[in-house]
Amino acid sequence: MFSKILIANRGEIACRVIKTARRMGIKTVAVYSDADRDALHVEMADEAVHIGPPAAAQSYLLIDKIIDACKATGAEAVHPGYGFLSERAAFAEALAAAGIVFIGPNPKAIEAMGDKIESKKFANAAKVSTVPGYLGVIESAEQAGKIAEEIGFPVMIKASAGGGGKGMRIAYSLDEVKEGFDRARSEAASSFGDDRVFVEKFIVNPRHIEIQVLGDKHGNVIYLGERECSIQRRNQKVIEEAPSPLLDEETRRKMGEQAVALAKAVNYDSAGTVEFVAGQDRSFFFLEMNTRLQVEHPVTEMITGIDLVEQMIRVAYGEKLAITQNDVKLDGWAVESRIYAEDPTRNFLPSTGRLVTYRPPEEGENESGVIVRNDTGVYEGGEISIYYDPMIAKLVTHAPTRLKAIEAQAQALDAFAIDGIRHNIPFLSTLMQHPRWQSGELSTGFIAEEFPEGFSNPEPEGETARLMAVVAAYIDHLQNERRRAITGQLDRVIDVEFESERTAVLGEQSFPILVSGGEEDEVIVSFDDEEQPRIVESDWVPGEPVWQGLIDDVEVVAQVRPILNGVQIAHAGTLSAARVYTRREAELAALMPEKVAADTSKFLLCPMPGLVKAISVAEGQEVKAGEPLAMVEAMKMENVLRAERDGVISKIHAKEGDSLAVDAVILEFA
Known part of the structure; x- marks a missing residue:
């Protein structure tokens, strides 16, 4: 086995590879730009080599610098992660020429399947069902328009060397083709150094389903089930799950066998993904093949128990697959949320800055068999820069059933505290509560259809609002108790009685309540219109960003932030300012004028x-x-x-x- 490998990447995927290499007893080398000098992957690796300025084109995309780093450290092999150089045949060839092993497929397979135009030609030759489109290189917007008219609108304009939603546009008219063509080429050149694009038919109401394949250098190829990646925004995946709620065993087998046949046709010898666009009737068409590890690979790992990074390393070393197709069993359900540095209330625009607070939920398995996993490349106090992808983490939950995995994901998102930048956790939490998502009635248009006016933090309603009022009442009661005990200021006042009649105000909602201490550390919250009181137990202390406790023996998790005279609470995809007043204070507060936001419309x-x-x-x-x-x-x-x-x-x-x-x-x- 290799004694030392270099990871030609950064962020969470570099950290992910390092974890497996460490478990295998392999030493690791990180590379970093000026912007990543203090990054987590640099700290985790056994060695680190500086390779240039922040811009990827001057650092992470320079093959010579990666090879020089290998030679300087004695690294025998390179894992490329995803993005950057991961699907560049020239990179694999240059490594081979330098006597360094590429932990990925052979260059010919990359050329055949990594290029989206060439992969469709191979798929056609192998009689794999493909989406109608023009497979040649398109030289101008005018040519793209003519092709679009022949295929029929809507069409998809895609970068040939693309991935991750970069260099991709949907066009419903000739004008949109022209603009989309120019933007797709520009983004493709910027992200991949290759401005070629192609045009294909856009399938209306489609689902995005992909098959994970794994091959070795001895002709063995297997598939590891599917992933559903239909929840997308701007063609960028947001939530993934495995398996798919759409497929039955027969369709899964057909897609898997087709993916394996295609991989064998190009002598594929590593982990890779064959992507399909599927209709709601379970019809499917080959879309493309990604000749690398996918961002969403953890959900496959969770339902199969197979470490894909380990398999890639073993295959690259020349070992035969120790797993046969009959060994692959799908166990339970896994859901992954991509946590991004972006503002969902401002059309998901990127956010940069310092991670003042970064507290992910606890990883591991609980007594109910639920597993929480968090793949990340950041830390509290670190910085999200403008130079790279805005992903902060990938939060994964695994449970025996889909609904249990979704429930676990929702709770884990509630427990994920981030401050200092804007992030999409509120949006992800809202998605977890969405009836259509929970029912599995998905399509790639889900977000556009369900959030046509964009996203704004919803106010809590019904039982969710009452639970948040209980949390606010608990926090207010605990803080009042602490204030009373400060330096024993009230020791001489023996008969002081504090009002237990309160009003919890959440936005425009008011809840008259009665708050008192119970046995030991319990707090009892009674709503005026409910017969049974709520019994609250928690070890939360002021200053903690996550409140976790039991309300009537049911676990509740919420994010809490102090605000003037109250606390902001985020729970179950909702957000509200919560204040707990005496009854008289509540009457007076209702008379206070609201602050009007400044007019910036000009x-x-x-x-x-x-x-x-x-x-x-x-x-x-x-x-x-x-x-x-x-x-x-x-x-x-x-x-x-x-x-x-x-x-x-x-x-x-x-x-x-x-x-x-x-x-x-x-x-x-x-």
């Missing part, structure tokens, strides 16, 4: 920290609603900012090349 504000790539208008120009005003790049994504209404540009404050902070003024209207 300004175009930068929605996230980023680089101004283009200003599309001039001072004095009339614009119509929907017209592009500017383009800002952040975390490898180009974001076009459009006019929300008709108007005239009175002043432009930014120029191309400016680096702007969030809410910086780009331009203003007359």
Whole structure:
């Protein structure tokens, strides 16, 4: 076995590979840019080599620097992770020429299947069902438009060397083809160094299902079940699960056998993924093959018990697969949420900054057989930069059934505390409560269909609101008890009685309650309109960002943040400011005027920290609603900012090349 390997990547996937290598007794080498000098993967590895400036094109994408790092440290093999150089045949060839093993498929397989245009040609030749489309390289937007008209709208414009939603656009008209073609090529060149794109038919109401394959260098290939990845935003996966709630055993077998046949046709010899677009009737079409480890591989690992990174390393070393197809058994259900540094209330725009608080839920298995796993590459006090993908972590839960896995995921999200940046945990929590998600009635249009106006934190209702009122009452009672005990200030006042009649206010909802201490550390909360009191037990202490306890012997988890005269509570996908008053205070508080937000409608504000790539208008120009005003790049994504209404540009404050902070003024209207 290898004694030392280098991980040519960063972030959570680098940390993930290091964990398996460490368990196998293999030493690891990390590489890092200036921006990642203090990154977690650098700390975890046995050695680390600096390879250049923050921009990936000047560091992580430079093959020569990776090879030099291998030679300097004596690394015998390289694991590429995903993204960056993971699907570059030239990288595998350069490593081989230097006498270094590539922990991934052979270069010919990468060329055949890693290129989305070539992979479709191979699939056609192997009689694999494929989505209608044009498989040649498209040279211009005009050519793309003609092809789109022949195929029929809507169409998908995709980067040939793409992945992760980069360089991908859906077009419903000729105008959208032109704009989408230009943006897809630009993003493809920026992210992959390859601006080729192709066009294919976009299947309406599709599901995205992929088959995990695993091959060795001795001709053996097996499949490890499927993953459902239909919950996507801007073609970027948000939630994945395994298995799929759509498939039956027969369809699973057909898709798996087709994936294996395709892998064998190109002598595939590592972990890889064959992706399919599936109809609601279980029909399916080959989409593409990713010749690398997938971001969502943990859900497959959880239901099969197979460590894919370990298998990749063993295969690269030349070992035969010790697993046959008959050995693969699917056990239970796994759900993965991708936690991103982005603001879901501002159209999911990227967020950067310092992780002032980073407290993931506890990993491991509980007495109910639920397993929590968190793959991450960050730590409390670390920084989310503008240079790389905004993923913070991948939170995975495994349970005997799908609904139990979803329930565990919801609770784990409630227990995941992050401060200092904006993040998508509120959105993920809301998804976990969504009836359509829970029922498994999915499609890749799920988010667009269910959140057509974007996302805003919902206010709690019904029993959820009452549970949050109980948590607020508990916190208020505990803090009052602590205040009374400070330095024994009230020792001389023996007969002091504190009012137990309270009113819990959550947003516009008011709950008259009675709060008192019970046995030992219990707190009893009684609603005026309920006969049975709520018995609350918790070891929460003020200052902790996560409240966890029992309410009537049912475990409840909520995130809590102190605010003026109260606490902000997030629970079960809802968010509310909660305040607990005496009855008289509640009457007076209801009379207080609400603060009105400042009017910023005359300004175009930068929605996230980023680089101004283009200003599309001039001072004095009339614009119509929907017209592009500017383009800002952040975390490898180009974001076009459009006019929300008709108007005239009175002043432009930014120029191309400016680096702007969030809410910086780009331009203003007359």
